[in-house]
Amino acid sequence: MSSVAEIEAACTGRLVARQLLQEHDLSQMYGLLSQHFEGVTPAQFQRDLSEKNWVILLEKGGCFVGFSTLLVYETSVDGEICSVVYSGDTIVASEGWNASTLPRTWIASVAQLRKRYHRGLFLWLLITSGFRTYRFLPLFWREFFPRFDSQTPPYWKRLTDLLAAERFGHAYDARTGVVHFQNPQRLRGPLAEVPAGRHRDSHVKFFLSRNPAHERGDELVCLTELSPHNLTPAGRRMAAGLAPW
Numbered sequence: 001m002s003s004v005a006e007i008e009a010a011c012t013g014r015l016v017a018r019q020l021l022q023e024h025d026l027s028q029m030y031g032l033l034s035q036h037f038e039g040v041t042p043a044q045f046q047r048d049l050s051e052k053n054w055v056i057l058l059e060k061g062g063c064f065v066g067f068s069t070l071l072v073y074e075t076s077v078d079g080e081i082c083s084v085v086y087s088g089d090t091i092v093a094s095e096g097w098n099a100s101t102l103p104r105t106w107i108a109s110v111a112q113l114r115k116r117y118h119r120g121l122f123l124w125l126l127i128t129s130g131f132r133t134y135r136f137l138p139l140f141w142r143e144f145f146p147r148f149d150s151q152t153p154p155y156w157k158r159l160t161d162l163l164a165a166e167r168f169g170h171a172y173d174a175r176t177g178v179v180h181f182q183n184p185q186r187l188r189g190p191l192a193e194v195p196a197g198r199h200r201d202s203h204v205k206f207f208l209s210r211n212p213a214h215e216r217g218d219e220l221v222c223l224t225e226l227s228p229h230n231l232t233p234a235g236r237r238m239a240a241g242l243a244p245w
Helices: 004-010 023-036 042-050 101-114 136-140 154-171 202-210 233-238
Strands: 011-017 054-060 063-077 080-092 121-128 219-225
Touching: 011 101, 023 042, 023 054, 023 063, 023 080, 042 080, 054 101, 063 101, 063 154, 080 101, 101 121, 101 136, 101 233, 121 154, 136 233, 154 219
Parallel strands: 080 121
Antiparallel strands: 011 054, 054 063, 063 080, 121 219
């Protein structure tokens, strides 16, 4: 059995501008996505990808094991400029589950992108239909919304609603904070199930209560500030060695 150090050493990640992706990158990305999600078509994949401008690619031992697509942009909220990282498709094959490559590369990537998108608050707009992705928020970020242990402050609720409405239009329900896509992508089989015992986790329990139709592909909208001061101790370990944001 490989040690954690050996797994970490074998896994690497890199940030790539979307227009620089090669055909074999696109083929591997679509193949991995369709293995893990139902309702994925090549046309939908291409359409969703064309709306993004950055991609994180993950490899283990030279083999493709995962990716995360990003749309990074500036927008105006109540006359104030803010910079937004919107997460699109994200999937990691089981071979990469035991490595911290995705969070480490993701945090390094957003720190790098902050130099390009430097105006106003730097925000992560995340939508998720899976509790595992939602669980990244409390693991790496101190303050995020929505969450089980506090009400979303009015400022952050308004910010979330405005960004979500701008991005998803009428598919976003401000009352529930959930996006209902007309043609959703649904996790396949066991990936959509919540393992025994995980319901006792307060964050998982909250996610399931706020997104009861997650198995059908409904997406809970979440928001956090991307900044070093908002990192948890685990987040700071992922960010160790990075240049100042």
